[in-house]
Amino acid sequence: MRLYRQLNRAFLSNRRTYGQRPVVSSTMDADEIKHFRSLANTWWDETGEFEALHAMNKIRIPFIRDGLVQQLEMSPRNPAEPLQGLSVVDVGSGGGLLTEPIARLGAFVVGIEPVEESTKIAQLHLEEDPRLLPRVKYITGSVEDLVSTEAETFDAVVASEVVEHVNDLEAFMASCCSLVKPGGSLFVTTMNKTLLSRTLAVFGAEKVFRIVPEGTHDWQKFVPPSDLQSILEKNHFHTRLLHGMLYMPVLREWRWVPDTSINYALHAVKD
Numbered sequence: 001m002r003l004y005r006q007l008n009r010a011f012l013s014n015r016r017t018y019g020q021r022p023v024v025s026s027t028m029d030a031d032e033i034k035h036f037r038s039l040a041n042t043w044w045d046e047t048g049e050f051e052a053l054h055a056m057n058k059i060r061i062p063f064i065r066d067g068l069v070q071q072l073e074m075s076p077r078n079p080a081e082p083l084q085g086l087s088v089v090d091v092g093s094g095g096g097l098l099t100e101p102i103a104r105l106g107a108f109v110v111g112i113e114p115v116e117e118s119t120k121i122a123q124l125h126l127e128e129d130p131r132l133l134p135r136v137k138y139i140t141g142s143v144e145d146l147v148s149t150e151a152e153t154f155d156a157v158v159a160s161e162v163v164e165h166v167n168d169l170e171a172f173m174a175s176c177c178s179l180v181k182p183g184g185s186l187f188v189t190t191m192n193k194t195l196l197s198r199t200l201a202v203f204g205a206e207k208v209f210r211i212v213p214e215g216t217h218d219w220q221k222f223v224p225p226s227d228l229q230s231i232l233e234k235n236h237f238h239t240r241l242l243h244g245m246l247y248m249p250v251l252r253e254w255r256w257v258p259d260t261s262i263n264y265a266l267h268a269v270k271d
């Protein structure tokens with residue numbers, strides 16, 4: 001009888017849902033998880049496997065910062081920390097390359113990442129800057145896990161260079177969307193599914209320029225912006241901004257470009 005009560009309690013707590021949140025299933029792809037586990041030690045090597053992600057910070061951090069400040073019509077009291085008081089979830093936070101700079105802008109950030117080795121590296125790196133410790137919480141798990149355990153909604157959810165690695169994009173996005181407050185923001189950076197992205201972002205980046213490790217990208221999982229936008233609309237979001245992004249391997253720099261046919265960044269707002 002005692003065992004039955006324990007099991008029943010566990011079952012009920014696992015089933016906890018908050019409001020209209022979706023029924024969850026795993027969006028984690030075993031091969032992707034294995035791939036990122038094998039790279040976990042290299043997150044903070046600025047000239048290593050994740051060099052292009054380090055370089056992307058130069059444009060994606062202002063994109064997120066300015067998007068939030070403008071959308072929420074904030075007039076920051078402290079210009080060095082314009083996101084003070086905001087709460088953000090960084091989905092697929094990896095080693096914390098994006099989590100830390102967002103926290104440095106003043107926000108409270110939850111980094112959710114399925115690869116435990118990456119979360120550990122992220123936590124170790126965070127501890128090098130004690131000022132950030134109270135602002136960042138790393139959790140090992142999937143976004144669905146966070147949905148099923150977190151009652152709060154957030155000012156923003158960021159999924160940068162993640163959607164092209166997940167199983168069941170619709171379920172993944174539904175989970176991300178459910179974590180956003182009404183009027184809050186969702187930021188996605190990812191790769192378009194075009195012939196050009198197949199040639200440059202997979203063949204060129206992995207085999208010719210060796211910007212990212214071989215096997216990082218499966219073109220079949222790339223996402224046209226229109227597909228992402230229609231999923232977002234189903235989840236009651238409208239697009240605020242859509243920009244193309246281009247990596248220049250020789251300069252080791254990302255630039256904003258009008259063309260979204262290779263990489264792009266999208267900012268959507270919950271109605």
Ligand SMILES: C[S@@+](CC[C@H](N)C(=O)[O-])C[C@H]1O[C@@H](n2cnc3c(N)ncnc32)[C@H](O)[C@@H]1O
Pocket residue numbers: 027028029032033036053091092093094095096097098112113114115118142143159160161162165166167172
């Ligand atoms: C290319 S990395 C990007 C890391 C980080 N967002 C950044 O830009 O620095 C992709 C990350 O997504 C994580 N990931 C893969 N599948 C995921 C899923 N279903 N849910 C959440 N994160 C996932 C990987 O473990 C990896 O850390």
